[in-house]
Amino acid sequence: MTDGELMLKVAGYDSNALEELYGRYSPFLFTLINKITGDRESAGQILSDVFVIVWQKIERFDFKSNNVYTWLVLLTRNKAIDAIKRRENPAGLPDYNDEYENAHIIPKLAEYIAPLELEKIDSKKDGITDALNKLTDAQKYVVELAFYNGLKEDEIAKKLNIPVPTVKSKIQVILTNLHKKLIPEIE
Amino acid sequence: MDRNKVIDMIKSYVLGCLGAESEASLKSFMEDAEKFPWKELGQYQNLAALIPVNLIIETPDSAVKEKIIKMLYELKEAAEAPQKISEFSSGETLITEDDFQLEELKTEENLSLTSGLNLYNEEPLPDLIEDTAQLKDVYDYSGKTGITTDERVPDEETHTNRTVTKEKPERKSTPPAEEHKRGSKMKDIMDREDFEKRTKEYINTYYQKKFEDLQEETKKALYIAIAGVALATLAALLAIVL
Numbered sequence: 550m551t552d553g554e555l556m557l558k559v560a561g562y563d564s565n566a567l568e569e570l571y572g573r574y575s576p577f578l579f580t581l582i583n584k585i586t587g588d589r590e591s592a593g594q595i596l597s598d599v600f601v602i603v604w605q606k607i608e609r610f611d612f613k614s615n616n617v618y619t620w621l622v623l624l625t626r627n628k629a630i631d632a633i634k635r636r637e638n639p640a641g642l643p644d645y646n647d648e649y650e651n652a653h654i655i656p657k658l659a660e661y662i663a664p665l666e667l668e669k670i671d672s673k674k675d676g677i678t679d680a681l682n683k684l685t686d687a688q689k690y691v692v693e694l695a696f697y698n699g700l701k702e703d704e705i706a707k708k709l710n711i712p713v714p715t716v717k718s719k720i721q722v723i724l725t726n727l728h729k730k731l732i733p734e735i736e
Numbered sequence: 737m738d739r740n741k742v743i744d745m746i747k748s749y750v751l752g753c754l755g756a757e758s759e760a761s762l763k764s765f766m767e768d769a770e771k772f773p774w775k776e777l778g779q780y781q782n783l784a785a786l787i788p789v790n791l792i793i794e795t796p797d798s799a800v801k802e803k804i805i806k807m808l809y810e811l812k813e814a815a816e817a818p819q820k821i822s823e824f825s826s827g828e829t830l831i832t833e834d835d836f837q838l839e840e841l842k843t844e845e846n847l848s849l850t851s852g853l854n855l856y857n858e859e860p861l862p863d864l865i866e867d868t869a870q871l872k873d874v875y876d877y878s879g880k881t882g883i884t885t886d887e888r889v890p891d892e893e894t895h896t897n898r899t900v901t902k903e904k905p906e907r908k909s910t911p912p913a914e915e916h917k918r919g920s921k922m923k924d925i926m927d928r929e930d931f932e933k934r935t936k937e938y939i940n941t942y943y944q945k946k947f948e949d950l951q952e953e954t955k956k957a958l959y960i961a962i963a964g965v966a967l968a969t970l971a972a973l974l975a976i977v978l
Contacts, residue, residue, distance in 0.1 A: 564808075571801065571804070575795075575796050575800070575801075576793050576794065576796070577788070579794060579795065579796040579800070580788065580791045580792070580793050581788040581791065584788065584791055589794075589796075589797070592796070593796055593799065593800040593803065594803070596796055596800055596804075597800055597803045597807055598807075600804045601807050601808060601811065605811065614778075616782070619781050619782050619784075619785040622784075622785040622788065623785055626752065626788075630752065656781070658778065658781055659774045659775070659777035660774045660778075661775045661778050662774075662777075662778030662779075662781060662782060663779070665782055665785065670786070674789055677786050677790070678789060678790040681786070681787065681789065681790045682790060692751070692787060695748075695752060696752060696787050699752060700753060701753050701754070701756075702754065702755055703755060704753075705753060717744070720747055720748050720751060720753070721744055724750075724780060724783060725747075727783050727786075728779060728780070728783060731786060732779050732782075732783070735782060736782075
């Protein structure tokens, strides 16, 4: 059964489908959360939160584009970043409520996006890893600060003591290079 | 806005590092759907999602799965907790929580869930409401909710094992074309369906309780009758002997 079919079943309140989805994705998503939070206990809690969101907000998944992989990864990333920001500075973010979750945690994927599934990514893992590992150390650090630490461009600039346009330019180069190498691979 | 500039913004946006102001202007540009480079957004979103692929995979503790079960049950309880299930369009309050002994039922469910995420055991209870007349009673009763029998009965899957499982087509049988249409309309449909499911769940729980009570009463009556017959027989035998 494809990830998309599982999501349809989850939309039909099929808890076995949620269990199957958990079985497939939990190691990958847990690894991502653990990388962001740096502690297994929080990672477990956030992973639980993510699957509760999937169960509760499945209607916000776009069954037309049917991109389960990207939706889950970005949802998980957003949730984990939000959790660490709240932990570090509880007053710095708006109240966490339904509206906030819909706007800032649940990703809105493009209307036109190639569907990705974990199985497909696993089959292309070597090529993807190779492309990611070929980034320079500076590029990797920028990705780390943006994607895993949740810093904005100006915060990255401050941290690296470089101008904001330089940060923007580094991001352009990183994404353009990855685009060239990986988009033909996965689409 | 220049298309290239928008694409540059998309690159920062998918990494999650676009400043708040730029993000707001990107989102406002998205509203102009025809001009927005959706394809590029999709490609860069997919790219961003590939970033964790080179991490060394770790497995969550098994307790996490149990935690999810617990959290989903808490949510389910919270959804069922209102003092009154609802005041329906007629304004008539039909069912209150007091009508049901939910705690006992939830405990039973929790016990059956310790080994997995089987939140809602969908195993049918053939003895529950087999009788057509009883079914009619259920639907007549629920008909007071303002939801017609035709709307509610055939399409619904249920969250508990205490529901009518007859006539339950699976959602997977939906044709693919129809499935795709569901995304945009999903919320409205699910709001209604969720409400209907919970309503049906309550109704079936109520009838199951009634059914169990009836069973108990029938058993008692039967025992009394048997005891009476036995005593009468014994008395007759004694009379014959004497």
